Amino acid sequence: MATATAPAKRKRELPWPITFYRSAVGKKWVMAISGVVGLGFVVVHMIGNLKLYLSREEINLYGEALREFPKHLLPRTVFLWITRVVLVLALAVHVHAAASLTRMNARARPRNQQYQSPRDYQVANYASRTMRWTGIIVLLFIGFHLLDLTWGGGGADFERGDAYNNLVRSFDRPLVAAVYVVANLALGVHLFHGVWSMFQSLGVNNPRINKARKRFAQSVAAIIVIGNISFPIAVQAGWVDEACVGTEHGEPCEPSGLKF
């Protein structure tokens, strides 16, 4: 049977970024790069939010500073919008690549070609096998989170510019706090495999750093999860309270900060 012949001529030449992206290796590379962008955002976002523990003023000023950045070099909010556009694009390609690779993998092992007996996974861990699901959870969460704390459609009283109180009001609702905790745990699991996987996809490997890659991924995931879930927990536990309701924006306010 099998007459081994040369494979058919390749498809029409396309511009290189498209050719590159059409390949699975290229898609994984794009996922890694967009993942790095997303990771950078998550890290900065988490660090910024830690200002919650300083005072309402600090965090609100931080929010304002993001709009102002880089001060007089660009008109107000231009940089912020550029960042948003980049993040949305990164998210879009990340999701698109994931979806298309998932389809490719489903074709490689279609329904009638699945193992009929239970498979005994040797090293694939929970994180790697659930990337698709943790990714969908995080994606849905991003939608909710934007609605809740950026656009103000999440059901809580929302005042544009008062990040502190918007956050506290939102997290005061136990169900919402629970959603935030669950979503961030999913994010952590996603990052744990994603960060390690990123090194492979980008081809960054070397026996000297291979051990460190896993530890790095674990640390990043742990830090992000601990930082992020501390906010709803802190609000629910009453360590952070709504503050200075009714004061005019920009006026000095009693420092609230952490109460012990």
Added chain:
Amino acid sequence: MTGKTLTLRLKVWRQDGPRAAGRFEEYDLPGISVDMSFLEMLDVLNERLNADGHEPVAFEHDCREGICGSCSLMINGMAHGPQKGTATCQLHMRHYRDGDEIVIEPWRSSAFPIIKDLVVDRAPFDAIIQAGGYISAPAGSAPDANSVPIPKEASDSAMDAAQCIGCGACVAACPNGAANLFTSAKLAHLNLLPQGQAERYSRTVAMVDTMEDHFGSCTNHGECEAACPKEISIDFIALMNRDYVKAQLFNRRLAGQRR
């Protein structure tokens, strides 16, 4: 060397042909010596099936010393069975206990259609090699073998990759049905050697693209490495990714000898 025997219960995938519907058949198999290899155990099964007038189970095997890469069984959900770094033919029955149930399936991947019972068609592996898995050195054109010294580390590393026996366990073990470990091992073997540099990037693109015509994509589970009878490292997959990106993103015409 103990003279002990086992009684096993086998659940074996039987499929009469490429388009036939398959099913599991169960066989009770007494009198299996612990010194037998797994394939000798199947030989015994086949002798008994033949004696009872049933067609023997078709399975691929040849050298039975772990190098030809013919054998290809999913044993209890593990490609090549439980022993690490071991092809099915080198797996021995001393790893099983009396009364064990053993489920035996063929490799499953849409790139490896089943021909009969446990035999699959692994032709796409040949297609990947034909796409570029060689150094173009026609007979007679070679310089003296010692004219290019190769650092021992590089040569050893190329050999680590070159050990691949092309059995397909990596594809079988991969939840995505990806062949990245096979392809990357083949690429690393040639791409790590000085002789392979001239075609390094064209080879990488050709082989990766052909691979992706048939197989799934890598999501870094690492199952392939765990199943590989030659314990080939997924580090080679990272190397392949790096070379592929370089090949696609840089202008090789002006890159000269630069890696």
Added chain:
Amino acid sequence: MALDTTALDSKVPVGPLADKWTNHKFDVKLVNPANKRRFTVLVVGTGLAGASAAATLAELGYKVVCFSFHDSPRRAHSIAAQGGINAAKNYRNDGDSVHRLFYDTIKGGDYRAREANVHRLAEVSADIIDQCTAQGVPFAREYGGLLDNRSFGGAQVSRTFYARGQTGQQLLLGAYQALARQIHLGNVEMHTRTEMLDLVVKDGRATGIVTRDLVNGEVRSWSGHAVVVATGGYGNVFYLSTNAMQSNVTAIWRAHRRGALMANPCYTQIHPTCIPASDDFQSKLTLMSESLRNDGRIWVPKNADDARSPDQIPEDDRDYYLERRYPAFGNLVPRDVASRASKKEVDAGRGVGPLKNGVYLDFADAIGRLGRDVIEERYSNLIEMYDRITGEDPYQVPMRIYPAVHYTMGGLWVDYNLMSNVPGLYVLGEANFSDHGANRLGASALMQGLADGYFVLPYTIGDYLAGLLGQPVVPTSDAAFAEAETNVADMTRRMLSVKGTRSVDYFHKELGKLMWDNCGMARSTESLEKNLSEIPALAEEFWNDVRVLGNDESLNQSLERAGRVADYFEFATLLCHDALVREESCGGHFRVEHAQEDGEARRDDENFAHVAAWEWTGAPSAPTLHKEELVFESVHLATRSYK
């Protein structure tokens, strides 16, 4: 037995030995590059010889159609060769040369090989290393980046190149990759899972083959200007051997039945270092590379009843019999000598292991002297393999080894051009009889396979094809093809229609036992005559009682095996016949009647310095003998001595 006295023309060129090949290359006719594509060459088998020949012929511009019964060319049994490949590079500066490699090979073959062929082999050996290195074969290197060598299997110079314990694998992958490149370029049409079942001869020339598609049973004819058969050896006639399970004699046997002469079938090599069988279900034997003998010491307990574990047996109670009997070569004596010595010990009841069917190969001394790290570096993959198979750790207890059939020096007779007596039929590698005489040296099989494929056939085939210029291939509609196709289909039908009670493997095992017991390491008139009467009886039983289930239209492994075993019966008869007629002991052929007082082999150069080439006459028991006298111009025939 009939004797045909017309001399076989070996076509060895005239002139001094060292110039023969050079002159011959100039004298052979060439095919102009533009004309090469008009010629179709069928290559059967994709091991080292077949793959390298197919790739090289395609590189030259011939149209090549290539066949393998495996699912991929890369599975051929060449892949299992462990130790290495010899080449007269003299990289070690230890006095090696083309002449020394030539001399060692002739001597190692017990003066039963054709001088000119062996010299050519030694000449091209260096080119093989260059070629393989250029292809990316990762031969072992030293820290300076240059190639490493080791001494191997009875050689007193270090001329063996190796790639860990997987040299055959790496060389085959090199040839396979070269073949894959030509497939990609459209110069080779590759047919896998396709088995050659007949040779088509028309007007005295090989004009094509008939194959069976192993997946759907289709019988098909293929036409070509020449047929190249490189289908390996027949070691599995012994059932248990180190050969792969599917290695078989069928392609060359069917060519033999179409007129090709079978030469020296009795030269079978028994490899001294294999893992002993563990039970009756043993399906094959596993070779432990001979390189282990470089550092391992072979011994048995002096007392046959010694039941102590090996580490409890003190030095004084051990017999290092090879070191004792062959002080100069010690554990490194050639394969046939080492094998017979082990047999002697086991036959005397001093065997070790539960079945008392092995001897110890002990690394304790080497580990003490070099350290475990060095031993691990050199042999770890072999030691692991041993551990996997036996469940014993050779770092703790000595390995147990015993000889097993490993390689067959006999095969189809070919002339200097590697063409059989049937014009247009070329035979390469282990399938031919040519270069190893009565015994092959370690690390020489890979050398010969690649020499034939890369550097000999590509030159010599042109000489034949040039004469066919302008002639189309014989169409497959020709009656000769139809007859062969019918022949193949009939045999398949016949095997399926017996519907007896016993499996194919049963008969194969029975045949193997007869062969091993009566025609193995020691052969006598009596034992051979026993086989000559029992094998035909077993064959008859086979044709009356074999049970091949399944059909002819889908993959049927029993059916494939049945055809091969049927051929083994006929072939085994010829082998025993050849062994009976060769009234001497040489190399892999040991006749107990022809031994010296100390038990060493006694060669008879007076009467047997010839190649015995057998012609099929229609009945397995009555072959006709043709002799090719061996003329030794450059070496002096001496009794091999390794003392």
